[in-house]
Amino acid sequence: MSSAINSLSATNDFSFTVEGVLFKKGSVLIRDKRSQDQLRTRGYGELIGSNYILKPFEVLYLIHGKRLNINRKGQLMDFDSILRISLKSDKQILTRFLIYRDLRSRGYVAKEGFGFGADFRVYERGTYEKKPAKYVVFGINEGTNTKLSSFSKTLSDIRIMGKDAIVAVVERRGEVIYYKLEKVNFTQNKSFKGSEYMGLKI
Secondary structure: OOHHHHOOOOOOOOOOOEEEEEOOOOOEEEOOHHHHHHHHHOOOOEEEOOEEEEOHHHHHHHHHOOOEEEEEOOEEOOHHHHHHHHHOOOOOHHHHHHHHHHHHHOOOEEEEOOOOOOOEEEEOOOOOOOOOOOEEEEEEEOOOOOOHHHHHHHHHHHHHOOOEEEEEEEOOOOOEEEEEEEEEEEOOOOOOOEEEEEEEEO
């Protein structure tokens, strides 16, 4: 794996290890009720029907931090084996993992995006389960050609909801840089009237 991944520090928001069972497309089922409660209070996983499920990016984060054991046919699965499984259904899972890992290292709780094509909805520190998510994060890899105008309507909807739109750019070395998308009005230029979004590094 890349040096960026190998240099990741272990998860430090809890000291216990949970046991899971491989579920669908790289997700993991947690059966133990006490483990479910411990994960839930820290913003990991969600109840889907009667099953408590960890998303693939959460699985990768926890297994890399040695906080999750997945036993398959008598052997523990490692990071690379889970990544290979997840890549079959999500070609961007490594990008999502790197962004998720970075957000967690900064003390944020991040959950799967709720539409708009976003990767994550992110809660301000200390507000999870108390207030709605404050940020909507879109992840892209460095060098990807993306026109902000192509999803300006989406960004307007996000602003109406009172949330901030953030683009997380994963550099080739695995580092993540964040840009807050702000709406800029062009009123002085007679040849162009209207508005556009620009990214401000944060």
